[in-house]
Amino acid sequence: MRVLLVHPSALMYSKIFLRLEPLGLERVAAALLAAGHEVSMLDLQVEKPAAYARHLRKCRPDAVMFGVNYLANVPEVIEFAHRAKRELPDCLVVAGGHSVSFIAEHLLKQCDGALDVVARGEGEVVAPRILEADRARLADVPGAVTADGAGPTPALLPGLDEPLPARHLLAHRRRxxxxxxxxxxxxxxxxxxxxxxxxxxxxxxxxxxxxxxxxxxxxxxxxxxxxxxxxxxxxxxxxxxxxxxxxxxxxxxxxxxxxxxxxxxxxxxxxxxxxxxxxxxxxxxxxxxxxxxxxxxxxxxxxxxxxxxxxxxxxxxxxxxxxxxxxxxxxDPDWDEKQFRLVREWALSVPEIVHLTVCTPYPGTEIWHTQSRRLTTLDYRLFDIQHAVVPTRLPLDRFYRELVATQAVLNRKHLGAKALAATARIVAANLARGQTNFPRMLWKFPRVYNAGRLYAEHQHPARYRLPEPVPAAMTPRRRELYVHQPAARHPVASRERERTDP
The missing domain is CATH 3.20.20.70 (Aldolase class I)
Structure with a gap:
């Protein structure tokens, strides 16, 4: 089969500090190549969204598979899935990855038939099995979830030595x-x-x-x-x-x-x-x-x-x-001005690079079960560890002003004019080799980290939303949270830190 693997666009954080190759998707690509499929890859972190339409027309894939490791990418993936179905009605459209493994049934209900399968678990195992299965029996594949039902529990990859990532399928590795x-x-x-x-x-x-x-x-x-x-x-x-x-x-x-x-x-x-x-x-x-x-x-x-x-x-x-x-x-969304000030003072007192992320209940985490009933939004796009999605002690706009003010202090410490002088040799060496990623990130911070923008994004209408949290009488047993159910427990790094499941 001709298969197109797609990684969605970059999120807020990765527009500045990093942009990583889609290693998991490269390993899935290698597994599919080993199974005899014809594979191409598209990484929308480094290509514009219009490239997706060009790839559909050029490749005419029999299957499109999306790697969805971040909830904030779900709306984009649903829209791309609909486009694949419009242009190639017989194409098998699959979404897999870390985040969607925890919301498979909900995602299928939400996408209005655009996705044929949501793959739970490790893609190197489940993706080849989905492609080799009869379409009428996809719900029998371990790890596959369809509108007709879910297959058995996904299997863990027996070992990590194979397959080696198919890095040769990505054309823009210098990005x-x-x-x-x-x-x-x-x-x-x-x-x-x-x-x-x-x-x-x-x-x-x-x-x-x-x-x-x-x-x-x-x-x-x-x-x-x-x-x-x-x-x-x-x-x-x-x-x-x-x-x-x-x-x-x-x-x-x-x-x-x-x-x-x-x-x-x-x-x-x-x-x-x-x-x-x-x-x-x-x-x-x-x-x-x-x-x-x-x-x-x-x-x-x-x-x-x-x-x-x-x-x-x-x-x-x-x-x-x-x-x-x-x-x-x-x-913590419960922070006030004093707590933000203390963090700024500590961060300026140490030489280390200090980043802030916002506490976010994700499906699959313990705090999803303890805090999700407090959610102030279910908009997928805001679940990026940069937005506050539970009530803040400060008014929300003031919380963002404090958050961005703290980030800005840290930005000046490491990426400002004084810091730039210290990194001038690095910048010059990168530019001499034609590498502009690091120099560009030095100037992006004010555009990306902006309190007004963060607050305004809460006002945007949400077409696709996370599942409504289900009230529970108690926190579920930990093994009930697992996607994979290993046959035997592996020892933790130190016994004194081991915690037995309740």
């Missing part, structure tokens, strides 16, 4: 970047997270499982990447220190020279600093730490299972190693 790592490829060494943060749906999607790419396969993939920079997209990098060291052995043995950016937890860094020290010598430049809160109450609310002191010590360790750290804090 992917994260910060000054421009251009930048992405790689996945592990999948899943054994922790259970209340705002996150990674652990509910994967059934709290944790799987690893073999060191040989990791070395092979890194060797094949042409970009000089690599973002390690693992939810938590190097939980198992022996795994990180084994991949480092491969990097050294193969003479791979890259610069790296990764995400991890403070407690993982504190337990195994030697792993990160070694990777620093191999080219690790940046590290993202999701601190989320500065106080113990906030950390407990989010189930971070870490103390404020540990977070601060982790920053000190990273500084000593020589890694630049980006910190994320979650802005």
């Amino acid at each position: 992917y970047f994260i910060g000054e790592l421009d251009p930048c490829a992405s790689v996945e060494f592990t999948r899943g997270c054994p922790w259970d943060c209340s705002f996150c749906s990674a652990w509910t999607f994967y059934g709290r499982s944790y799987r690893r790419l073999s060191p040989d396969a990791a070395g092979e993939e890194l060797s094949a990447i042409r970009e000089p920079n690599v973002f390690i997209v693992d939810d938590v990098a190097f939980i198992r220190p022996e795994h990180g060291m084994a991949i480092a052995d491969q990097v050294e043995r193969r003479g791979i020279r890259k610069r790296y950016y990764l995400e991890t937890r403070s407690d993982v860094l504190l337990r195994h600093p030697e792993v990160f020290e070694r990777w620093r010598r191999l080219g690790l430049e940046y590290m993202f730490l999701g601190m989320e809160a500065l106080d113990a109450d906030g950390l407990d609310l989010y189930h971070k299972r870490i103390s404020p002191d540990e977070n601060i010590r982790a920053l000190e360790v990273a500084r000593k190693i020589g890694i630049t750290v980006a910190v994320n804090l979650i802005a």
Whole structure:
């Protein structure tokens, strides 16, 4: 079959700080190629929406598959699905990905027949099975949800070594970047997270499982990447220190020279600093730490299972190693002017890059079940961790003024004229190589992060809306939240942080 894979447009946050290659969709593409299909890819993060119509006319696909990892992209995907059905009535139209795995039945009811199937779970497994199935029996496919019913529970990919991403299908690879790592490829060494943060749906999607790419396969993939920079997209990098060291052995043995950016937890860094020290010598430049809160109450609310002191010590360790750290804090809609001021003062007192995201209940998270009845909007487009979707203590317009004022202070700290002077050499080097992603982001902030714009977007009429929250007598058992149901529990990184399902 001729298959067109489509990644939707960039969201607000990724219009400035990063634009990542659609690694998950590239792996799905590789699985479909291995199954004998003819595959093309379209990434609307780097191409204009009009490219979609051109691809439909040019490719005349038998199937169009959308990768939907973010709820805010759902309206766009529904409209694109309708267009596919208008132009190619016999085309099989499928949506899959992280976010839609939690709202499959609702999405099918909402799209008025534009989608034939919503695929739940890992796309490398379910996508080939959907294409090989009889259309009259799609509801029998594990992970497939149709208007006629849902198939069995989706299966986990047996191992991560295959398929390797089909990176050759994307024509605009120089447009992917994260910060000054421009251009930048992405790689996945592990999948899943054994922790259970209340705002996150990674652990509910994967059934709290944790799987690893073999060191040989990791070395092979890194060797094949042409970009000089690599973002390690693992939810938590190097939980198992022996795994990180084994991949480092491969990097050294193969003479791979890259610069790296990764995400991890403070407690993982504190337990195994030697792993990160070694990777620093191999080219690790940046590290993202999701601190989320500065106080113990906030950390407990989010189930971070870490103390404020540990977070601060982790920053000190990273500084000593020589890694630049980006910190994320979650802005609680209950914050007032004093709390925003305290955050600004703290962020200006430390050398690290500090980002703010807004606490957002997503389907698949624990806080969806505890806070969704308080939602002030069901507009998909506002579920982007930049808008407030539950009541704010401050009037909403004032909340956004405080949020943007805080972001602007941090922007001036890292991206303003003084900071630009410090990065002038980096900017010049990127421009000399024809890379403009990083220089462009330095000037975009006022246009994208704008309090008036954020507030006004709440007034826009919403054609497509999230499902109405269902009142529940109690929070569901955690295993009821899982998309995947692994046969056996994988050990968490440390027993003292393990929490048994209720």
